[in-house]
Every structure is written in C-alpha cells, then in structure tokens.
Amino acid sequence: MSLTVENLRVYYQTLRGDVKALDGATFTLDDGEIMGLAGESGCGKTTLAHSLTRLSPPLRYVEGRVTLDGQELPIADMSRMNDFRMKKLSVIPQYAMNALNPTRKIGTIIRDLLRSRHVEADTSLQELYRRLDLVRLPYDILKRYPIELSGGMKQRMVMVVSTLLNPSLLIADEITSALDVATQKAVAEMLVEFRDRALVKSMVVITHDVSILYQLADSILIMYAGQLSEKASTQTIIRAPRHPYTKLLISSLPTIGVRHAEHKLSGIPGTTPLLLDPPAGCRFRDRCPVAFSKCSEVPPFVEVTDGHWVACWKESETHA
Amino acid sequence: MMKTKKGSEFLFFALRNYKLRVGLTVVLVFLAIALVGPSLARNTPFAYANPLGAEPPSGEYWFGTTTFGQDVFAQFVHGLRATFVVGAIGGGLGTFLGVLIGFTAGYRGGLVDEVLNMLTNIVLVIPTMAVLLIITAYLEVRGIITESIFIGLTSWPWVARAIRAQTFSLRSREFVDLARLSGMKPWKIVFCEIAPNMMSYLLLASILQFGGATLNAATLDFIGLGPTTGISLGLMMNNAVLWGALLLGFWWWFVPPGLAITLIVGALYVTNVGLDEVFNPKLREM
Amino acid sequence: MRRYFGRKLLVYGLTFFLAVTIDWMIPRFMPGDPIANMLSRAALNADAARILYTYYTHAFRLDLPIWQQYVNFWNALLHGDLGISTYLFPTPVVKVLLRAVPYDLALLIPAILLSWLAGNRFGAFAARTKWLDNTLLPLGYILTATPYMWLGILLAWVFGIILGVLPIAGAYSYSMTPHPSWLFVGDVLKHWFLPFASLFLVQFGGWAIGMRNMIIYELEADYSHYLEALGAPRRLIRDYAFRNALLPQLSGLALQLGVVVAGALVTEVVFSYPGIGSLLLAGIQNQDYFLVMGCFLFIIIGVLLANFVIDIAYVLVDPRTRRGMTGETG
Numbered sequence: 013m014s015l016t017v018e019n020l021r022v023y024y025q026t027l028r029g030d031v032k033a034l035d036g037a038t039f040t041l042d043d044g045e046i047m048g049l050a051g052e053s054g055c056g057k058t059t060l061a062h063s064l065t066r067l068s069p070p071l072r073y074v075e076g077r078v079t080l081d082g083q084e085l086p087i088a089d090m091s092r093m094n095d096f097r098m099k100k101l102s103v104i105p106q107y108a109m110n111a112l113n114p115t116r117k118i119g120t121i122i123r124d125l126l127r128s129r130h131v132e133a134d135t136s137l138q139e140l141y142r143r144l145d146l147v148r149l150p151y152d153i154l155k156r157y158p159i160e161l162s163g164g165m166k167q168r169m170v171m172v173v174s175t176l177l178n179p180s181l182l183i184a185d186e187i188t189s190a191l192d193v194a195t196q197k198a199v200a201e202m203l204v205e206f207r208d209r210a211l212v213k214s215m216v217v218i219t220h221d222v223s224i225l226y227q228l229a230d231s232i233l234i235m236y237a238g239q240l241s242e243k244a245s246t247q248t249i250i251r252a253p254r255h256p257y258t259k260l261l262i263s264s265l266p267t268i269g270v271r272h273a274e275h276k277l278s279g280i281p282g283t284t285p286l287l288l289d290p291p292a293g294c295r296f297r298d299r300c301p302v303a304f305s306k307c308s309e310v311p312p313f314v315e316v317t318d319g320h321w322v323a324c325w326k327e328s329e330t331h332a
Numbered sequence: 333m334m335k336t337k338k339g340s341e342f343l344f345f346a347l348r349n350y351k352l353r354v355g356l357t358v359v360l361v362f363l364a365i366a367l368v369g370p371s372l373a374r375n376t377p378f379a380y381a382n383p384l385g386a387e388p389p390s391g392e393y394w395f396g397t398t399t400f401g402q403d404v405f406a407q408f409v410h411g412l413r414a415t416f417v418v419g420a421i422g423g424g425l426g427t428f429l430g431v432l433i434g435f436t437a438g439y440r441g442g443l444v445d446e447v448l449n450m451l452t453n454i455v456l457v458i459p460t461m462a463v464l465l466i467i468t469a470y471l472e473v474r475g476i477i478t479e480s481i482f483i484g485l486t487s488w489p490w491v492a493r494a495i496r497a498q499t500f501s502l503r504s505r506e507f508v509d510l511a512r513l514s515g516m517k518p519w520k521i522v523f524c525e526i527a528p529n530m531m532s533y534l535l536l537a538s539i540l541q542f543g544g545a546t547l548n549a550a551t552l553d554f555i556g557l558g559p560t561t562g563i564s565l566g567l568m569m570n571n572a573v574l575w576g577a578l579l580l581g582f583w584w585w586f587v588p589p590g591l592a593i594t595l596i597v598g599a600l601y602v603t604n605v606g607l608d609e610v611f612n613p614k615l616r617e618m
Numbered sequence: 619m620r621r622y623f624g625r626k627l628l629v630y631g632l633t634f635f636l637a638v639t640i641d642w643m644i645p646r647f648m649p650g651d652p653i654a655n656m657l658s659r660a661a662l663n664a665d666a667a668r669i670l671y672t673y674y675t676h677a678f679r680l681d682l683p684i685w686q687q688y689v690n691f692w693n694a695l696l697h698g699d700l701g702i703s704t705y706l707f708p709t710p711v712v713k714v715l716l717r718a719v720p721y722d723l724a725l726l727i728p729a730i731l732l733s734w735l736a737g738n739r740f741g742a743f744a745a746r747t748k749w750l751d752n753t754l755l756p757l758g759y760i761l762t763a764t765p766y767m768w769l770g771i772l773l774a775w776v777f778g779i780i781l782g783v784l785p786i787a788g789a790y791s792y793s794m795t796p797h798p799s800w801l802f803v804g805d806v807l808k809h810w811f812l813p814f815a816s817l818f819l820v821q822f823g824g825w826a827i828g829m830r831n832m833i834i835y836e837l838e839a840d841y842s843h844y845l846e847a848l849g850a851p852r853r854l855i856r857d858y859a860f861r862n863a864l865l866p867q868l869s870g871l872a873l874q875l876g877v878v879v880a881g882a883l884v885t886e887v888v889f890s891y892p893g894i895g896s897l898l899l900a901g902i903q904n905q906d907y908f909l910v911m912g913c914f915l916f917i918i919i920g921v922l923l924a925n926f927v928i929d930i931a932y933v934l935v936d937p938r939t940r941r942g943m944t945g946e947t948g
Contacts, residue, residue, distance in 0.1 A: 065847045097849025111844035113858050115865070115937055125845065128854045157937050174848065453629040454636060456873065457925055461880030462898075462917045466640070469902045469910065490873065547765055551884055554767045555899055569767060573888065578775055578786070586775075590768025598763030601827075602756075 014214045015041035015181055020076030022063040030072065031287045033059040035238040037076070038313055039321070041181070046207055046215045048225030048246070050261075051235035054284055057218045058106065059238075061185045063087060065103045081180050098129060102179035102212075106186045108170040112158040119154030122173060131177065143172045143211075147202055164195050171202065175212055182212045188224050200228040222265060226250060231319075234258050237284050237295035240313050244320040254316065254327045256300045294325070302326050345610045352606030358599035362592065366416050369409025377407040377563040386582050396584035399575045407563050408588050414564040415546055415593070418480045422545030425484025427538045430491025431530075437492070438499025439526075449496070456489040461551060468557040476559045483548050491537045498533060502526050532611040536604055543600040550593050565589035619933065619940055626929050630922045637918040641911045642691045673702070700915070701908035705901060711912035715894065719916070721789055722893040724810060726882055729817035730871070737825025738867055742860050745830045745837075755830060761823025766881035770816040770888035777812060785809050787890040813889045817881055821874070828870060832863035865936050872928045875921050 020037040023030040034056045041047055049057045059071070064087060067073055073088035080100055086092040105111055113121055126136060141151055147168040158166060167187060175182060184203065188196040206212045217229055225232050226246060233243040234255065242255035253259045260280045282299035285291055291298065293308040300307070306325040313323040322328065346352055375381040382393065382401035389396040395404035437448035464482055468474055502508065503526070511521045552558050553566025572578070572586035682690070694700075700711040744754040778786035790796065790806050836842065836859035845855050883895035890896065894913050901909035933939045 066843065094849040094851070097847065099849070103847050105840075105844055105847060107840040107843070110840035113841045113862070115862055116858070117937075124854060124858075125848060125850055128851050129849060159938055170844075450629065450632065454633045457629060457633050457876075457922065458637065459876035459879045459917055459921050461876065461883060462914055463640075465883075465898065465902065466910065466914055543763070548880075550765050551767065551880055554765075554884055555887065555902075557902070566765075569771065573771065578771060578779065581775075581779060583775065586768075586771050590765060590771065594760065594764045594768065596763075597765075598759050601759050601763055605831075 014043045014045070014081060015216075016077075016079040018077040018079075020060070020063060020078065021074035022059055022067065022076075023072050023074055024059070025070045025072050026288070029288055032290055033071075033238050033287055034063060035287075035290075036310070037235075037240055039233060039240065039243055041214050041216065043213050044207060046204065046217060046228060046230045047243075048222075048229035048232040049216055049218045049235065050220060050222050050225060050232060051241075052284055053220060054237070054287070055235040056238040057235055058185060060235075061103065061183050061216070061218055064101065064181075064183060065097070066090075067093075098174070098179065099177050100179055101181045102174045102177070102183070104170055104174045104182065104184045104187050106189075108167050108187060109163050109190065111170050112166060112173075114158050117155055117157055118169060122154070122176070125173070126176070129177075136176065140172070140176065143176065146205060146209075147172055164191060164199075167191065167199065168202070171199075171206075175206055178211055180213045182206070182215045183218065184215060185218045186220070187217075188219060188221065196224055197227065200224055204228050222250075222261065234261065237290065238287055239295055239310070240321075240323055241296070242320075242322045242324075243313075248320055254320070254322050255324050256302055256326070257296050260301075294323070342610055346607070349606045349610055351602050352610065355599040355601075355603030355606055358595060359603065362412060362596050362599075363416060365409060366412040369412065370406075373403065373406040373409055375403040375406045377410045378402060379406075381406075386577075386580070386585070388582075389584050395588055396582070398571070398585055399577070399582070404568075404584055404588065407568055408565070408592070411563045411565040411568055411589060412592060414476055414559070414562060415549065415596070417476055418483065418549040418564075419542040419546040421477065421480035422483035422487070422549065423538060423541035423543075425481060426487035426541045426545065427491055427534070429484065429488035430537065430541075431495050431534065433488065434492035434495030435499050438496040439503060445496075448492075452489045452492045452496075455486065456493070460486040460548070464548070464552060465555070465557060468552060474558070474560050476562060476564075479549060479552065479559055480545070483545050483552075487541060487544055487548065491541065494533065494537065495530065498530055499526070502529055532607075536607055536611075539600050539604045539607070543597040546593060546597055565593055622933070622939055623929070626926070630926065634918065634922060637915065638692065638695060639688075641915060642688060670702075695915075700912040703901075703906055703909045703912075705904040705906035705909055711908050714897065714909065715912050715916050718892055718894045718897050721891060722882065722886075722895070722920075725813055725817060725885075725891065725893060726878065729814055729821065729882075730875075730878060733818045733821035734825055734867070734871055737822040738829040738860075738864060740822070741826035741829030742833050742856070742863070744826065745833045746856075751830070755827065758823045758826040758830070761819055762821075762827060764820055764823075765884075766816060766820055767884040767888050769820060770813065770885045773812050773816050774888060784812050786812060789892050809889075809891075813885045813891050816885055816888075817878070820881060821878060824874070825867065828867055829860075829863060832866055833859050836860075836863045865932070868928065868932050868935065872925050875924050879917060879921060 017040070018038050020034060021032075022034040024033050037056075037060060049060065051057055062071060063073070064078065064085070067087050068090055078085045078087055080096070083096075083100075085096060085101070112118060116124075122140070140154075144151060144153065149165060149168055149172070153161070153165070153169065158169075161169065167190075171187075188199055191199065203215065203217065207215060217225065219225060222232070229246050231243060231245050232249040234241040234249070234257065236257050242249065242253060242258045244253075249258060250262060253262055257280075264279055280299055285295055285298070292310075294300070294303070294311050297303045297307045304326070306329075309325075311323045311325045311328065313321055314328050315321050316327060380401045381403050382397040385397070385401050386399045387393065387397045389404075393403055393405065395408055397403060398407075433448055433452065437445040437452070463486055467482055468479070471478065508521060508526065511524075516524075549558065549564065550566035550569075553564045554570045556567075556570055558564055558567055566589070568589040569586050572582065577583075577585040698712055700715075703709055703711050703714050706714055740754070741758070744750050744758070774786040777784045785791070785808055787809075789809050790802065791809075794802060794805055796802065833856075837855065839859075839862075842855050842859055845858070882893065883898065885891070886893045886895035887899055894916055897909060898913040898917075900906070901913060
C-alpha cells in the first residue's frame with residue numbers, strides 16, 4: 013500500500029461554526045496507481061488535497077490517520093510535515109500559474125528551494141534538464157522570469173519543480189482546468205509518463221472534469237458533499253457505476269457523435285447541501301432517485317466487489 | 333438585499349475590531365474636548381490672565397500659563413477646534429477632488445485620462461509644503477478656511493491615483509456592461525453600480541486625508557503661515573519656541589499641542605487599519 | 619523600459635516648467651508695481667533701495683512685452699542667475715543657496731536612507747509573531763503620527779535642556795570657525811545628531827508600518843503558499859516575501875519625498891540649522907522675494923532629481939519593469 017487514509021475528518025473553522033468539508037474519508041492507493049478524484053465544486057476534494065499538504069487555519073484537523081509507505085504522516089503538525097514535503101509527498105497546486113515568485117529567475121527559485129531543503133542543486137542539474145525534456149520546455153527557461161512564460165509553460169514548469177525529488181505521492185489539484193483541450197491532453201500524457209518512468213510512484217489527480225480522468229487515471233474516486241461515494245477502476249466508473257450519484261454524473265456527460273435529439277443531456281436536479289449543518293446520513297439523499305428510509309444513516313464505504321467501493325445502502329443491500 | 337446583509341456583516345466585525353474601537357474612541361474623546369472645552373475654559377486664548385507670566389499647571393490654570401500669562405488650556409481647546417475644522421474641510425476637499433479627478437480619468441479614459449493622469453503625477457511630484465509656503469506667504473490676510481482650501485487643493489493626488497485604478501478595474505467588470513446594455517443612464521450606472529464598490533475605500537481615504545491635513549496645517553502654523561487670527565495647536569508650538577519656552581523649560585506650553593496632534597493622527601491611522609481589516613476579510617484574524 | 623522613463627521624464631520636465639512659471643508669475647499678479655511692492659516691504663536704506671530699484675527694473679524689463687519678460691527669466695535661470703538677495707544683500711541668491719545645500723544633504727540623505735532601510739527591516743521583524751506585532755506596531759504608529767517639529771522640540775528639550783548632552787542650535791558651535799580637525803568634525807556631528815534623529819524617527823515609524831502590512835500581504839501570496847507546500851523553511855519564504863515587499867516601499871519612497879522635505883524645513887527651524895528650510899523661512903519673514911523663489915526652485919530640482927534616482931533604482935530592482943511589464947500604473 014502506498015497511501016492509506018483512515019477516517020479522515022477535516023473541518024473549516026468559520027465564525028458561524030465548523031464547515032464539515034471532509035467528513036470521514038477512508039481509502040487506499042497502491043504503488044503506481046493514478047487515482048482520479050472527482051466531484052462537484054465544494055465536494056471536498058481540494059480540502060482533501062490541502063489536508064495532506066498544508067493543513068493550516070482555517071482548516072482544522074479533527075480525526076483520522078494517513079499513512080504513506082508505511083509511515084504515518086503528521087498532517088496536523090505543519091513543521092513536522094516539512095520532512096515529508098517535496099520528498100515523499102508533493103503537490104501541483106490549483107494556482108500553479110502564480111506559484112512561482114515573479115521577481116526571481118526560475119533557475120534561482122529552484123536553486124534556492126533545493127538548497128534550503130539541503131539537496132545539492134548542482135548534482136540535480138542533469139536530472140533537471142531531463143525533466144525539462146520530458147515536459148518539452150527549453151533549457152533556457154531557467155534563465156527567464158515567470159512573467160515571460162505563458163500559462164501552459166508555467167504549469168509545466170511547476171510540474172517539473174514539484175516532482176524534482178521523486179515523491180512517492182503526487183497530488184495534482186485541478187491542473188487542467190485553465191487549459192485548452194489540446195494542452196489538457198498533453199499535460200495528461202506528461203503525468204502518465206512521470207508515473208511510467210517511476211519519477212512519481214502514485215498520483216491523486218483532482219478535477220471536476222471526469223472526461224480527462226478517462227484518459228489518464230487507473231481508478232476514480234467520486235466524492236460528494238464531503239463524503240466518499242464510489243471508488244473503482246476508470247472503466248468501471250464510466251461503464252458500470254453503481255452509486256446513484258455517479259450514475260447521474262456519468263449520464264450528464266455529453267458523448268461525441270450523439271445528438272441532442274437522440275439522447276437528451278440530463279442534469280442532476282437540486283443543489284449540494286450546505287456543509288455548515290449538513291443533513292444526517294447520506295448527504296446525497298435529497299437528490300437521490302432511489303433514496304429510502306435507511307439513507308438517514310451514513311452509509312459505510314464498503315468494497316462490494318474486488319477493487320470496487322461504494323457508499324450506498326441500496327447497493328450494499330443488493331449484495332448483502 | 334445583498335447590501336443590507338453586507339452592511340450588517342460589516343457592523344458586526346466593526347464592533348468587534350479592537351483597533352477600530354480604540355482609534356475611534358481616542359478621536360471622539362478629542363472631538364468632545366474640542367466641542368465642550370471652550371465653554372469650560374475660564375479665559376479666552378489671548379487674554380493676559382496671569383499677571384505672573386509663565387507658570388506650570390495648577391488648580392487654577394490646568395495647563396499652566398504662557399510667558400504672557402495666557403491660559404494654555406484655553407489656547408489648547410480653541411486650537412483643538414481649529415485642528416478639527418482644518419482636518420475636516422481640508423481633508424474633505426482633498427478627498428472630493430481626488431475622487432472627482434480619479435474617477436473622471438478612470439471612467440472616461442482616452443485623452444481625458446492622459447491629461448488628468450499627467451496632472452496628477454505633476455502635483456504628486458511637487459513637494460506640497462513648498463507650494464503651500466509660497467502661496468500663503470503672499471496672502472496678506474489668511475483665514476482658517478483659506479488654509480483648509482489650500483491644503484485640500486494640494487493633497488488630492490494619491491487619492492486620485494487609487495480611485496482611478498479602482499475605476500478602471502470596476503468599469504470593465506461584467507455587471508457594469510450589463511447595466512450599460514440594459515440601457516441604464518450613465519450617471520445611474522455611476523451611482524448605483526460603481527460607487528458602492530468604492531465606498532469602503534472612500535472611507536479609508538477620508539480618514540487618512542483628515543490626518544494628513546491636520547499635520548500639514550500644524551506645519552504651516554508652526555512656520556507662522558497659518559491663519560492670521562485665532563489660535564491653533566501649531567501656532568502654540570510656534571509661539572512656545574519663539575518665546576524661549578524650550579530654553580526656559582516651560583514644557584506645559586509645547587507638550588500638550590504636539591501630543592494632541594500625535595494622538596489624534598495616530599488614532600486616525602489605527603482606525604484606518606481597523607477599518608481595513610473589517611472591509612478586507614483576508615486581513616481579519618480568527 | 620524606454621516608455622517607462624519617457625513618461626517619467628515628461629512629468630519631471632513639465633513639473634519643472636510649471637514650477638518656474640509659477641515662480642515668475644506670482645509677483646506679477648500682485649496689485650501695483652511688483653518691484654516697488656517688494657522693495658517697500660524690505661527694510662532698506664534709501665540708497666540701497668534706489669540701487670536695487672534700478673537693478674530690478676532692468677532685470678525685469680517691465681517695459682518689454684510679457685512673453686519677452688518670460689523668456690528673459692528663463693534665460694537668466696539657465697545662466698544660473700536667480701537674482702540678488704535683499705535679505706542678505708548683496709550676495710547673489712545662488713551663492714546663498716549653495717552654501718546651505720550641503721547642510722540639507724547631510725541631514726536628508728542619511729535620514730532618508732537609514733530610516734528606509736532600518737524601518738523596513740524592523741517592520742518585517744515585527745510581522746513575525748503576533749506578540750511582536752502587537753507590542754512593536756503601536757510604536758510605529760505613534761512615530762509616524764508625530765509631527766516633525768514636535769519631535770524636534772521634544773528631543774531638543776530632553777537631550778538639550780534637561781540632560782544637556784547635545785546642542786540644540788546651529789550647525790556648529792558659535793565659538794568655532796570651520797576648520798579641518800577632529801574637534802570640529804565632532805562638534806558638527808553633535809549639532810547634526812538631534813535634527814537627524816527627529817527626521818529619522820518619524821520616517822522610521824512610517825516604513826515599519828508599511829513593510830509590516832506589505833509583508834503580510836506577500837506571505838499570503840500564491841508563491842508563498844507553494845513554497846510552504848514544498849516544505850521550504852520559514853526563512854526562505856520570509857526572505858522572498860521581504861524582497862517582493864520592498865518594491866512598493868521603494869515607489870512609496872518617491873511619494874514621501876515631499877513630506878520629508880517639509881519635515882526637514884520645520885526641523886531646521888526648530889534647531890536653527892542653516893539649511894534651505896531656514897533660508898526659506900528667513901526669506902518669507904523678510905520679504906526677500908528672490909531668496910524665497912530661489913529656495914523654491916532648489917527644492918523642486920532636488921525633489922525631481924531624487925525621484926529620478928529612485929526611478930532608476932526601481933528599474934534595477936524589479937525585473938518586471940525591465941521586461942516591459944510595469945507593476946505600477948501611470
């Protein structure tokens with residue numbers, strides 16, 4: 013097991029109370045697995061990312077355990093986590109376009125960063141060049157300032173910087189959201205290549221765009237309103253989802269070649285619940301077409317078939 | 333409906349903000365002294381009340397007396413009034429001009445903007461005190477209103493700059509385009525859509541302008557180019573130094589006026605920071 | 619970058635032009651004969667007055683059309699002729715001013731530079747912990763709100779009168795004449811210290827507060843968060859934030875020059891320090907028109923030069939301006 017998350021609860025502190033943004037996440041990630049993490053805005057996927065990489069106020073750790081390569085991660089302790097950051101666990105943030113200091117040359121930023129992490133910059137230079145080749149960036153980019161780069165170039169540069177020390181786990185947070193479709197495909201392919209060359213062991217790719225996951229992820233974890241809904245291999249999620257939410261989500265995706273007259277696009281009526289005071293039990297209950305009485309209790313995230321996990325009373329009942 | 337919700341949210345934070353409470357309290361205390369003080373003072377500022385000349389604070393003369401036997405407390409409270417008048421008028425005028433020029437430049441753009449921007453930069457570069465000195469030196473008779481007006485006329489550039497930048501960014505926002513598309517008249521767009529978004533900045537700017545005007549006035553008065561009649565805090569300090577209060581150790585003459593200005597302006601700055609925290613959620617500490 | 623400097627130089631050129639024009643215009647808009655007006659207010663004996671009247675009438679050439687008078691004025695200016703001081707008759711104004719300039723530079727340059735450097739460091743330091751922030755920051759506010767002349771008076775009173783350790787008037791002891799020796803240098807420094815200190819302290823407070831606000835803003839920026847996410851030590855993050863926060867502080871310095879000049883003016887008055895400020899005041903009090911206008915021009919030129927120096931420094935420090943993307947508007 014590369015990554016194990018057990019019952020992780022992280023809340024947002026606000027003046028009106030705690031927003032239960034991540035309420036009981038339990039899942040595992042194998043070595044070499046690229047897991048997509050998808051869901052609507054506010055479902056808790058970025059909270060999960062932040063919990064692992066930068067758990068600071070207003071985020072508040074409530075309970076849960078995270079283990080990476082057998083070691084427990086002290087996610088609630090910002091300073092102790094530094095030992096793991098970049099080396100074992102790294103992140104490509106949502107704000108990658110602005111992640112580089114605008115007044116420093118890129119090469120200087122990398123050198124300062126490595127030096128401060130007690131890694132000799134000079135020995136890594138060859139490695140750095142190899143990575144730049146991988147993302148198709150010219151070597152002279154190291155002499156440039158971030159403002160001279162396009163958005164896509166900055167994105168790829170951040171990909172290189174974040175993975176420079178070969179982390180076991182890479183979290184990519186909405187890295188394709190601001191890109192055009194062609195660049196999205198290129199970036200997705202680069203990510204897969206990073207894994208294939210063992211530069212990164214496993215990945216969590218966070219996005220609200222399920223279609224990109226189809227191209228790059230081995231498995232997909234669907235979240236809804238702070239809770240986990242379903243996790244299975246990409247093929248299973250797309251072809252044979254079991255959770256009602258996942259089913260509706262997949263069917264709301266347009267398919268190329270299909271016309272509106274033939275097959276209407278369906279949305280999911282209703283809105284996500286506010287997490288300040290969420291409803292008890294399954295949070296999808298109010299919008300679920302097959303909800304019944306048992307749904308007022310929180311459904312456990314159980315493995316219904318090999319490698320396929322669902323949190324739904326209906327589904328687990330069918331297989332009981 | 334959004335506006336009232338926002339308004340009450342601001343009030344909630346405003347009341348809880350420590351800096352805002354402290355700063356505002358200090359300013360209001362001085363304002364109260366300025367309003368009520370003159371009626372409490374037993375003498376008029378220039379009357380030669382004490383035949384013994386300069387004396388330290390006592391029961392009879394709360395702030396002591398000057399070399400000429402004038403009641404320092406009386407001078408102080410009247411001077412405080414003058415300070416508030418100049419701060420309000422000078423600061424108010426400066427804010428008004430800054431908003432007018434900055435907004436026009438930002439909203440109209442093009443040549444109007446180029447010209448106004450050049451004007452702003454020029455006035456910004458010129459050291460205002462030098463200009464104020466020259467102007468006031470040539471006026472035979474100067475009143476407090478005149479002083480305020482001149483201060484206002486020279487202190488607007490930084491406000492204009494900031495308002496211009498804000499107007500630029502607001503002007504191109506979608507909700508303004510929407511208003512324009514729906515056929516809203518320009519002045520209505522200005523008042524109903526754009527202005528409310530700048531309100532918070534206007535308040536902050538006014539406070540800083542008030543403080544700046546107070547300091548400028550004190551400087552002018554100290555050099556002797558303040559109003560030719562009346563008393564002010566700067567003039568008190570001028571007289572004190574002129575008549576050797578420093579050498580003779582008459583601290584009660586020069587300490588209170590400067591201290592008052594320091595406290596008022598300092599409180600205004602702190603209030604400003606507090607308000608900034610209220611308006612800008614990022615700065616609020618949990 | 620050419621565009622950046624081009625705009626700045628245009629503003630400075632126009633400002634100078636405007637200043638000179640104001641200089642020239644003001645006595646002409648006063649009622650009556652400007653020269654007689656001037657001379658009647660100056661305390662001169664009849665002979666001197668007659669000489670000056672002839673001189674000025676010739677200098678002003680009031681018989682000439684207005685535009686020609688204006689051109690003549692510029693002509694004289696560019697030849698370094700700013701007229702003759704009536705207060706310090708018969709010394710030419712330029713000579714009087716040049717005597718005073720070194721004292722101003724000695725006071726202003728160290729005060730501005732040191733307060734900017736120290737204030738910024740202090741502000742960044744105060745922003746480190748909540749406790750430091752709450753205890754040190756009020757000091758900054760008090761200092762920056764203090765009127766320059768009052769601080770000068772207080773310092774003079776405490777150190778000059780009560781403690782008696784430092785002198786409070788003049789640039790050097792009246793009993794001394796300027797001569798190269800350590801004794802003289804020491805004496806000059808003793809006289810210099812209090813005016814310098816009062817200029818330094820007020821500005822220091824302002825920069826400390828400004829930097830504290832800027833650095834908090836920079837520490838919340840995306841690039842700071844990214845460094846945190848990659849496990850960079852606080853030291854590196856703070857260092858990056860500090861360097862970036864210095865940029866707006868540098869452009870803020872240019873905006874503060876006018877205020878500092880005003881502060882120097884009153885400080886010189888308090889300490890009878892023989893700089894341009896003292897001269898300006900003397901000129902105003904003695905109705906010495908040429909001296910006043912000369913001071914005004916010198917101050918304007920000084921401020922414009924300082925602005926230009928800061929502009930150059932800014933371009934050197936901020937790579938974005940060099941690459942043609944300015945961070946500031948206008």
